Amino acid sequence: QDVAGACERAHELSLRAIRLDPDDAETLAIYGHLCSYLNRDFDAALHYFDRALRLNSNLGLAWALSAATFCYIGEPETALARLDHYRELAPFDPYFGFFETIYPNAHMLSGNYEQAIKVGRRTVRVNPEFVNGYKALIASLGHLGRLDEATHYRALLAQCEPGFSIERFVKSYPFQQDAPRQRYAEGLRLAGVPESERAPPQAPAGL
Numbered sequence: 001q002d003v004a005g006a007c008e009r010a011h012e013l014s015l016r017a018i019r020l021d022p023d024d025a026e027t028l029a030i031y032g033h034l035c036s037y038l039n040r041d042f043d044a045a046l047h048y049f050d051r052a053l054r055l056n057s058n059l060g061l062a063w064a065l066s067a068a069t070f071c072y073i074g075e076p077e078t079a080l081a082r083l084d085h086y087r088e089l090a091p092f093d094p095y096f097g098f099f100e101t102i103y104p105n106a107h108m109l110s111g112n113y114e115q116a117i118k119v120g121r122r123t124v125r126v127n128p129e130f131v132n133g134y135k136a137l138i139a140s141l142g143h144l145g146r147l148d149e150a151t152h153y154r155a156l157l158a159q160c161e162p163g164f165s166i167e168r169f170v171k172s173y174p175f176q177q178d179a180p181r182q183r184y185a186e187g188l189r190l191a192g193v194p195e196s197e198r199a200p201p202q203a204p205a206g207l
Helices: 003-020 024-037 040-056 060-072 075-089 102-109 113-126 132-143 147-160 166-172 176-190
Strands: none
Touching: 003 166, 024 040, 024 060, 024 166, 040 060, 060 075, 060 102, 075 102, 102 113, 113 132, 132 147, 132 176, 147 176, 166 176
């Protein structure tokens, strides 16, 4: 309910953890993700991921979280390679279902919409309340003109995140480059996502 407060608390606790043990690879990886996702400080994020992996090159968590950052900075192929390495290192990770949600983002950003849809359908079934799992799926469906299915997933997303809009998404998602931002926004637009919370949902072109 208090996103800003939760973000501030996460940042505070991660810094405290690093002070308590500056050589803990897991802590460094988590802090790297916070630098990237919350602060959009991608250089710092890559520094902490690199340090985490120097301390423990077999830490699946660091490979998975760093994949998200490589999506943010516009390197989806690197993100996919890191996700695949994570799967090899931790095939029985109980959190795999969560980290798998990074795959649709990476596939969508690389233009592989079919694969983004294939994986996205699976991940939203497993994590139906994780709102960011729907967005790459909806954008990919929009790009491929699968408008009935896009409308279905828009409705599911609306149950978890009322008022979702393109404006809200491009402000909150930590894109480093404009081209991936525009690719994502155009897919959402084609799928009928409204431009802003004040605008009514659009009927996707072709319906």
